[in-house]
Amino acid sequence: xxxxVVLPKNAFKLFFQSLKGLGTVYAPVKVSEKSYSFKEVHSxxxxxxxxxxxxxxxxxxxxxxxxxxxxxxxxxxxxxxxxKKFQVIFGVHPCDLASLGILxxxxxxxxxxxxxxxxxxxxxxxxxxxxxxxxxxxNAMNADTAxxxxxxxxxxxxxxxxxEIRSAKGVELIKSLAEKVSDANPENHEAYKEFWxxxxxxxxxxxxxxxxRSLLDLEWENQIWDEMGKRCLSCGNCTxxxxxxxxxxxxDIAGLNAKEGERVRQWDSCQFVGFAQVNGxxxxxxxxxxxxxxxxxxxxxxxxxxxxxxxxVGCGRCTESxxxxxxxxxxxxxxxxxxxENKHYEP
Amino acid sequence: xxxSQGTVPRIAVESLTGCAGELLVILENLxxxxxxxxxxxxxxxxxxxxxxxxxxxxxxxxxxxxxxxxKLKRIRAKSRWLVAVGNCAVWxxxxxxxxxxxxxxxxxxxxxxxxxxxxxxxxxSLDEHVKxxxxxxxxxxxxxxFLSVTANLLQDHLPYITHKPVCLECxxxxxxxxxxxxxxxxxxxxxxxxxxxxxxxxxxACYGCWGPSQDAQMDAMAVILQEKGYAIDEVLNRLQSFGxxxxxxxxxxFEVKNERV
Numbered sequence: 001x002x003x004x005v006v007l008p009k010n011a012f013k014l015f016f017q018s019l020k021g022l023g024t025v026y027a028p029v030k031v032s033e034k035s036y037s038f039k040e041v042h043s044x045x046x047x048x049x050x051x052x053x054x055x056x057x058x059x060x061x062x063x064x065x066x067x068x069x070x071x072x073x074x075x076x077x078x079x080x081x082x083x084k085k086f087q088v089i090f091g092v093h094p095c096d097l098a099s100l101g102i103l104x105x106x107x108x109x110x111x112x113x114x115x116x117x118x119x120x121x122x123x124x125x126x127x128x129x130x131x132x133x134x135x136x137x138x139n140a141m142n143a144d145t146a147x148x149x150x151x152x153x154x155x156x157x158x159x160x161x162x163x164e165i166r167s168a169k170g171v172e173l174i175k176s177l178a179e180k181v182s183d184a185n186p187e188n189h190e191a192y193k194e195f196w197x198x199x200x201x202x203x204x205x206x207x208x209x210x211x212x213r214s215l216l217d218l219e220w221e222n223q224i225w226d227e228m229g230k231r232c233l234s235c236g237n238c239t240x241x242x243x244x245x246x247x248x249x250x251x252d253i254a255g256l257n258a259k260e261g262e263r264v265r266q267w268d269s270c271q272f273v274g275f276a277q278v279n280g281x282x283x284x285x286x287x288x289x290x291x292x293x294x295x296x297x298x299x300x301x302x303x304x305x306x307x308x309x310x311x312x313v314g315c316g317r318c319t320e321s322x323x324x325x326x327x328x329x330x331x332x333x334x335x336x337x338x339x340x341e342n343k344h345y346e347p
Numbered sequence: 348x349x350x351s352q353g354t355v356p357r358i359a360v361e362s363l364t365g366c367a368g369e370l371l372v373i374l375e376n377l378x379x380x381x382x383x384x385x386x387x388x389x390x391x392x393x394x395x396x397x398x399x400x401x402x403x404x405x406x407x408x409x410x411x412x413x414x415x416x417x418k419l420k421r422i423r424a425k426s427r428w429l430v431a432v433g434n435c436a437v438w439x440x441x442x443x444x445x446x447x448x449x450x451x452x453x454x455x456x457x458x459x460x461x462x463x464x465x466x467x468x469x470x471x472s473l474d475e476h477v478k479x480x481x482x483x484x485x486x487x488x489x490x491x492x493f494l495s496v497t498a499n500l501l502q503d504h505l506p507y508i509t510h511k512p513v514c515l516e517c518x519x520x521x522x523x524x525x526x527x528x529x530x531x532x533x534x535x536x537x538x539x540x541x542x543x544x545x546x547x548x549x550x551x552a553c554y555g556c557w558g559p560s561q562d563a564q565m566d567a568m569a570v571i572l573q574e575k576g577y578a579i580d581e582v583l584n585r586l587q588s589f590g591x592x593x594x595x596x597x598x599x600x601f602e603v604k605n606e607r608v
Contacts, residue, residue, distance in 0.1 A: 032523035055521045065519040233564045233571070235514035235536035237524070249509075253491075254498040256383050261498075267519060272511050273562035288564060321518075323526045323536060324571055 002165040005174055005181040006188045009159060016044045016090075018176050022124055023086030026061065028054050038089065047091060052133055053317050057243030058089050058096050059103060062119040065240075066266045069115070069250075073260040080262075082118045090126045095136075095315040097127050097150050098143035099243030102311055106246065124169050127153035129195065135316030137205040137330050143313035144200075157191040205330045212310070212333070216301040219336045220293070227342075228326040229289020236269030238295065238327050241317040247275075270295055296332065356402040356501060359388035361422055363415040364442065364470065365408030367391060368487035369433040373405060376490050383501060403428045403500050405493075409435040409442055411470040423477040428500050430481040431473045432493070437484040438558040438590030442470035447587065472590065481506060486556035486589070489541045510539045510561035513553050517544035525552055530575045532585055537563035559591045566599045 007015055019025050020042075028051035029039040036051035038058055056065075068080045092100075100120075107116040127150045138144040146153040151170035154161040162184060165174055174181060184192070239245040249268035254261040268275060271291050276284035285291045299312040318327035326332075334340035358380070360373050370391045377386070384403075388396040404426035410416050423429055434440040445454065446469040455467050473479050483496055492508065499506035513535035517524070522544060526533035531552035535544065539557045546553050559565075565586055572582045586596070 031521075032528060034528050035523040037521050055523065056518070060521075231567050231570065233512075233514075233536035233567050234562060235512050237514050237518055237536075240515070240518040251507075253495055254502070256379060256494060256498045256501065258498070258502050267515075269511075269515065272515075274509065274511070288567075321524065321527070323524070324567060 002171055002174070004165065004184040004188075004192075005163050006184050007154075007161045007163055007177070007181050009161065011177075011180040012161070013044055014180055015161075015177060018173055019088045019090060019124070019126065021176075022088055022173070023122075025088045025090055027090040031055070038091075041090075049091070049128070051091065052093070052130055052136070053315055053320065055317075055321075056241060057099060057315070057317065058092055058125075059099065059243055059246070061087055061089055061123065062100075062103070062116050063107070063113075063246060066264060067115065068262045068264050070263040071260070072262070082115050084122065086122050086124075087119075088124045088126065091128045092125055092150070093128060093130045093315075094146055095138040095141075095143045095313040096243050097125065097153075098138070098141075098147045098313045099315070100125070101147045101149040102244050102309065102313070103246065104149055105307060105309075106244075124152075124173070125150045129153075129155040129199070131199055132203050133316070134204055135319045135330075136203065137207050137314035137316065139200065139203055139314070140205060140207040140209050140330075141310060141312050141314040143315075155192055155195055157188065157195050160188065160191075162188055162192045162195075207330045207333060208337075209310075209333070211337070212300050213304050215333070215336055216297045220297075222336060224332065224335055224342055225293040226289045228332070229287055229292055231324040231326050232271075232288035232292050233324055234271050234273065234288045234291065235323060236271040237321045237323065238318040239269040239271060240267050241321045242299070243313060243315055243317070244299075244311040245269075270298070292326070296329070299329070300333070355385045356383070357387045357400070358384045359401045359404040359422070359426070360386065360391065361388065361404055361406050361418070362391065363406065363408030363418060363436070363473075364411035365433060365435040365440075367407070369405070369407035369436075369485070372485075372487045372490055372493060373432070376494060379494060380497060384497075398425070400425045401427070403430060403497070405430045405432045406473065407431075407433045407436050409439045409470045409472060410468060410476060411442055412468055413466050416468065416476060419473060419476055428480045429473075429477070430483060430496065430500070431479045432483050432485070432488050434484050434486045434556060434558050434589055436473050436479075437482045438592070439470050439472040440486070440590045441588060443472065443590040444588050446470050447593070481508075483508060484539055484558045485541055489543075492541055510559075512536050512560040512563075513538045513540045513542065513544050513547070513557075516540045516542070517547045520544055520548060522547050525550060526571075532572050532575070532577055532582070534568065534585065536560075537565060537568045537586070554585065555589050555591070558589055559595060563591070563595055565591070565595045569599060 025041055026038045027041045027047040028036045030048045031037045036048050036054045038054050041047055070077050070079055107113040127146050151167040153164040165171055247268045248265045251264050285294055303309055303311050335342045374392050390396050404422050431437045451467050451469045455463055459465055496506040517535055525531040525547050533552035534555040535553040537560055538553050538555045539560045541557055569582050
């Protein structure tokens with residue numbers, strides 16, 4: 001890691017031009033009164049710097065919602081390779097960077113997902129600091145610092161961006177801006193520390209996660225699951241918006257002449273009744289409560305043994321995207337811990 | 348698939364009581380089918396029709412009069428695969444919903460006068476009368492799904508049609524949620540996808556025209572819409588507009604709560 005540098009905000013336009021020189025730039029854009037989405041941007045004016053969470057997380061750039069994996073014709077098949085296209089994702093917050101670190105581990109475990117890895121290779125990730133709102137709890141999930149899955153990370157210290165450089169790609173970019181950036185001086189370091197102190201103090205969730213591992217096992221029969229299950233729509237919104245959910249469905253689309261066709265993968269959700277349905281009309285998770293409980297456990301405990309980390313990064317997207325209001329992970333954990341009375345989910 | 352005559356597969360496209368929406372989708376895509384099938388009957392689109400046996404019949408519309416029922420039985424008898432296309436054929440659509448609210452005789456009199464000689468039946472879906480091999484809902488059907496179903500049947504495979512909710516397609520398109528952000532009475536969570544989340548994509552609420560998704564949670568949907576201030580009558584009307592079967596509403600026993608975590 002190189003020494004951090006400082007970029008004055010009035011030189012951001014040049015920084016942006018350098019990013020654009022590398023490939024297509026994507027950044028959060030305002031798409032409605034309350035929602036943001038990572039979209040292609042052509043100038044800094046289009047970027048919503050204030051965006052906290054986007055509807056879909058940045059996983060979509062490496063693991064798209066839908067993609068053709070294989071095309072077959074006359075008994076032969078060819079693997080469809082991801083498009084050769086360099087992409088720059090700007091404005092990725094710490095929780096989302098942490099989620100990409102998690103997905104990197106999962107997708108590179110054998111058998112590795114070559115499509116994901118290829119897209120990761122041909123991309124540059126530029127992180128950006130943020131101030132938490134009431135749904136943020138990344139600091140309780142060890143996901144509040146930039147982690148490793150980034151090339152550059154910008155901390156907004158007021159007049160400047162304090163830039164941490166992580167990769168060779170990041171170094172190249174900063175070198176190209178040599179005249180505009182300067183090495184961070186002690187004053188800049190102080191401003192950086194001040195920002196992160198202020199940010200830490202801004203969290204309001206009050207969540208303690210030390211006993212999550214045993215909690216999810218011990219409270220497997222807690223009545224809250226059935227109570228929440230009754231409110232659950234099984235709409236599946238919690239999973240596409242989750243930055244670490246990666247389950248998919250494979251569909252073969254046959255051509256009419258029976259000689260050609262393609263195999264497509266599309267994001268799926270464990271919240272759909274068909275997800276765990278197997279031959280003989282047997283279903284491992286037949287009710288909304290079964291599926292919801294499974295998802296909570298998967299996010300908060302499921303990966304502890306296999307990987308030694310939790311897959312929830314505390315971004316708050318599920319809480320914001322649940323029409324039934326039952327994906328408030330912070331409140332549910334507090335109820336399971338006995339720290340909060342459960343008077344809201346009773347039927 | 349070879350037809351019973353050992354030649355090109357024979358298909359028919361027929362209708363009962365419906366709006367011809369599915370017929371139009373099929374007509375628009377007919378050029379893709381023509382190299383592989385012989386269209387022996389399609390009264391909506393051609394004047395020369397053969398009533399003989401066929402390999403596949405695509406049938407739209409609900410059974411709404413004795414003539415429909417007779418025709419359905421005739422079609423079933425001559426078809427190797429019977430494919431119900433569109434909400435009317437699969438679920439019964441708005442006409443079935445109307446028949447659950449009032450007597451069909453009263454509607455007949457109100458519309459055609461006291462002395463009407465028109466014969467009617469309470470509207471029903473096809474599977475209430477005959478065995479239906481494939482159910483492809485839609486309002487109208489999705490052309491890609493239609494072609495995929497046909498491709499499978501031509502290979503003697505029963506097609507796999509998913510009934511995941513509209514919310515999935517909506518989220519994959521990354522639309523802002525109109526149910527959450529705008530408090531619109533969107534039925535995306537309980538409605539079968541396939542339309543590409545057409546209404547929410549333009550900021551409107553889904554009104555459920557494709558019929559229910561698999562395992563639609565009607566009770567939870569009703570609770571959530573009531574919490575948003577919609578009256579239960581209004582909510583039930585909306586949920587039942589497109590022929591969703593009564594058994595999906597059996598669990599509805601919730602008290603309304605406004606308090607949320």
